[in-house]
Amino acid sequence: MRRRTTPPLFDPTAVRPWNAQIDGLGYGGDYNPEQWPDEVRVEDLRLLREAGVNVLSVAIFAWATIEPREGELDWTWLDETMDRLHAAGIQVALATATASPPPWLTRKHPEILPRLADGTVLHQGARQSYSVTHPLHREYALRMTARMAERYGDHPALALWHVDNEIGCHVPRDYSDAAAAAFRVWLAERYGTIERLNEAWGTAFWSQRYATFEDVLPPLVAPMFSNPTQQLDFDRFSSDALLDYYRDLRDTLRELTPHVPTTTNLMTTSTTKGMDYFSWADDLDVVANDHYTIAADPDRHVELALSADLSRGVAGGEPWMLMEHSTSAVNWQPRNRAKLPGEMLRNSLQHVARGADAVMYFQWRQSKAGAEKYHSAMLPHAGTDTDVWRNTVELGDALRRLGEVRGSRVTSRAALLVDYPAWWAAELDSHPTQDLRYMDEVRAWYAALWSRGVTVDTVTPRADLDGYDLIVVPTLYLVDDEGAENVAAAAERGATVVVTFFSGIVDENDQVRLGGYPGAFRDLLGVRTEEFTPLQEGESVRVVGKAVDGEASADLWGEKTHVADGTEVTATYDDGPLAGRPAVTRRYVGSGAAWYVGTRLRRDGLDALVGRLVEESGVVPEVVAPAGVEVVRRHADDGATSWLFAINHTDEAAALDTPPGTELLTGSAVDGWLDVPAGAVRVLRTTA
The missing domain is CATH 3.20.20.80 (Glycosidases)
Structure with missing residues (x-):
């Protein structure tokens, strides 16, 4: 070539x-x-x-x-x-x-x-x-x-x-x-x-x-x-x-x-x-x-x-x-x-x-x-x-x-790691399950954050992670040493980092990192998995613990996991072959924390866990909005002017508690509440 x-x-x-x-x-x-x-x-x-x-x-x-x-x-x-x-x-x-x-x-x-x-x-x-x-x-x-x-x-x-x-x-x-x-x-x-x-x-x-x-x-x-x-x-x-x-x-x-x-x-x-x-x-x-x-x-x-x-x-x-x-x-x-x-x-x-x-x-x-x-x-x-x-x-x-x-820009305090080589490698044949789809996990975590109004930046494992308080690492099956160290350093600096199953397993050549899974993230997370236990089609297990607000359902994946001293088990399997074993863990790291999710939580359990992560990291939405109302802000370079986009994907009108400003699509002045009709979009210019 x-x-x-x-x-x-x-x-x-x-x-x-x-x-x-x-x-x-x-x-x-x-x-x-x-x-x-x-x-x-x-x-x-x-x-x-x-x-x-x-x-x-x-x-x-x-x-x-x-x-x-x-x-x-x-x-x-x-x-x-x-x-x-x-x-x-x-x-x-x-x-x-x-x-x-x-x-x-x-x-x-x-x-x-x-x-x-x-x-x-x-x-x-x-x-x-x-x-x-x-x-x-x-x-x-x-x-x-x-x-x-x-x-x-x-x-x-x-x-x-x-x-x-x-x-x-x-x-x-x-x-x-x-x-x-x-x-x-x-x-x-x-x-x-x-x-x-x-x-x-x-x-x-x-x-x-x-x-x-x-x-x-x-x-x-x-x-x-x-x-x-x-x-x-x-x-x-x-x-x-x-x-x-x-x-x-x-x-x-x-x-x-x-x-x-x-x-x-x-x-x-x-x-x-x-x-x-x-x-x-x-x-x-x-x-x-x-x-x-x-x-x-x-x-x-x-x-x-x-x-x-x-x-x-x-x-x-x-x-x-x-x-x-x-x-x-x-x-x-x-x-x-x-x-x-x-x-x-x-x-x-x-x-x-x-x-x-x-x-x-x-x-x-x-x-x-x-x-x-x-x-x-x-x-x-x-x-x-x-x-x-x-x-x-x-x-x-x-x-x-x-x-x-x-010319204005979107800023975020939450990062979602996306990596194409990891995507390619995770979906190769001869794996523990052929039902795993990399983007399914990315989409699930993104949707849970979206539903809570959290704006997300998508970045690679080697990106500059300074400034992010919450970092989500879904199914990063392949990662090199530099990428793994970069994620660990973010937790040391004070970020809340959450890593999901089938991450850190192989190096850049798709060779297994020996000593137990999740390989590159084993020390960061304080866990060691000895064996994967993928679930069969249609099979699910129950997970219980505070990480999921009591009880949740999971499917696709399980792991026979052990925890190190200082690692807290925040949810366990309640039935199936892994009953009593850790499903979700948390570990203090430097000024931050590292979570591990060893199974695929269904929507309710994932939403509950994301709620805990958002609260812990201090990441908050731009504006509290009803379910189905999307709110994103673009910022001018001057740091004073911004534009709040409110997009109503529902059949019900919504009213948002916002700063005063001017709504650009209608030309209306807004003082305290922004009305967003069903199915409509409103864009509010505000000045600090």
């Missing part, structure tokens, strides 16, 4: 802000004029202004339109589009047009197509039909990227570069020959010698010892379980390979347009595990994210909040862009339900509340053909006499009124 470096003359301070020519918050979506005749494009200009749109992503899937035959370029429609949008006062996130290679390219060079682990070739006919590691595809993609930069780099409508699109969305793991060759190069760079690889992978087991890097393959379909560290390293390599592809295209843009910021739309959700987005952050001039709620999930607004906080975490607390979400139904879920009244506004302003400085959709005008024709858009098939269109205009007005929050 070829690695480029940032152009030596590149000056990051010369990159202008992506929203330099936009007043307030960004609003818009993907715009695909190539799908429509000119009279529709002309109508779009009027409706875009009516909706209050000020930024659009353009040319994402336009390669085959720009270059219908190799070397034959048609820029007329895109020239006209850029000029028209500029005249309308709309800025453009211009794509590199590389998200889908044209059919002539894959017909001429089928070797660039990606493969599955069983050898199946993923053919032309959808999108992302390319291997990011294939040198020939890279050559073509870089050429198209350079053409875009040379033609539009100085266009006044250009706000930023949108590199490719949702990189790795459909092909997070490619097992082609090109990927195999790049994997071997990556391994040689990581380990230096084949002996070090053999040691890290434990290849003495099952006679897997390699004589040379040339013998190594990706983890293809095999007769039995593939080497787990081989699988883990292929996950790492694949994330790096996708990032390397982004860097290559970005650096081409930087060489030609060093003043223009670059980004690509990530997918920082609780279901997208293919890329370690924390490792991507430094290469993005602004973090951009795509997010779609799952209609069947009754708590989809809680998952949205987690994903927004994860985007802010990747951005290091800086404001970020919501590059895509949906006005209503999507087309790719089993049952694509339309959004409920007010849900579009609530979804959008949840993202803004949690740090987004732009709200964008897929897409502007709903397609009449193609695989996504039933995916909702800002302008639906039925036109402007529709609820969706009225919601589009209403949101544009709301974002205009909220323009002053731009």
Whole structure:
């Protein structure tokens, strides 16, 4: 895998802000004029202004339109589009047009197509039909990227570069020959010698010892379980390979347009595990994210909040862009339900509340053909006499009124540790149970904190944990020494740290830390587990003790745990094979405390435990609110002004006891109580 470096003359301070020519918050979506005749494009200009749109992503899937035959370029429609949008006062996130290679390219060079682990070739006919590691595809993609930069780099409508699109969305793991060759190069760079690889992978087991890097393959379909560290390293390599592809295209843009910021739309959700987005952050001039709620999930607004906080975490607390979400139904879920009244506004302003400085959709005008024709858009098939269109205009007005929050930040005293390598490793095969899903535990703890109004920062194990009074470490199965020491040091400084089951078990090479579980956290927690006792499907146990306010139910997991002197047992198993053994423990550490939860508590028990942790740590919500009313605060750099977002996800009106201020969406003065109607959003500006 070829690695480029940032152009030596590149000056990051010369990159202008992506929203330099936009007043307030960004609003818009993907715009695909190539799908429509000119009279529709002309109508779009009027409706875009009516909706209050000020930024659009353009040319994402336009390669085959720009270059219908190799070397034959048609820029007329895109020239006209850029000029028209500029005249309308709309800025453009211009794509590199590389998200889908044209059919002539894959017909001429089928070797660039990606493969599955069983050898199946993923053919032309959808999108992302390319291997990011294939040198020939890279050559073509870089050429198209350079053409875009040379033609539009100085266009006044250009706000930023949108590199490719949702990189790795459909092909997070490619097992082609090109990927195999790049994997071997990556391994040689990581380990230096084949002996070090053999040691890290434990290849003495099952006679897997390699004589040379040339013998190594990706983890293809095999007769039995593939080497787990081989699988883990292929996950790492694949994330790096996708990032390397982004860097290559970005650096081409930087060489030609060093003043223009670059980004690509990530997918920082609780279901997208293919890329370690924390490792991507430094290469993005602004973090951009795509997010779609799952209609069947009754708590989809809680998952949205987690994903927004994860985007802010990747951005290091800086404001970020919501590059895509949906006005209503999507087309790719089993049952694509339309959004409920007010849900579009609530979804959008949840993202803004949690740090987004732009709200964008897929897409502007709903397609009449193609695989996504039933995916909702800002302008639906039925036109402007529709609820969706009225919601589009209403949101544009709301974002205009909220323009002053731009650039402000969210702060928190609670941290939730999220780690992609731990996610990959925790869900490998040949484990104590195949029912464990890393993000299930992350989501459960996040939901318990969300329900208590606690704002959470998502951070990695190696992040700076100073300033956090409560640190939650869910199922951190894989952790290196530095990460484990960082967590322990936070407790020593005075934080309340809670670690859950199947954490600290292996090192960065997926090798078990010997001496008893939870390995890396054994001394911090003052516990030693000799054996796991996973529960069978449908099986549960009863847990009793003050940690769960008397009695609670647990499932999935149990451990045969012993406690050291000074470790308090705060809940025990009351039945089952572990009856009488510790389930939840607590230990004083320095000025803080370290809790261990050795089972998966169901909602009531987890909520009770989180209540104790919140009380102990002194972390309090911004405002006490009824259940289902979400409250988040963004702070201005001056430290005096802040904006309190209150989002009512219930069917009942709520009244919040708040400081005096001005409610921005209605313009009303507030003196003591903020009224939030059922299903509505209110944003209160306050000044210290």
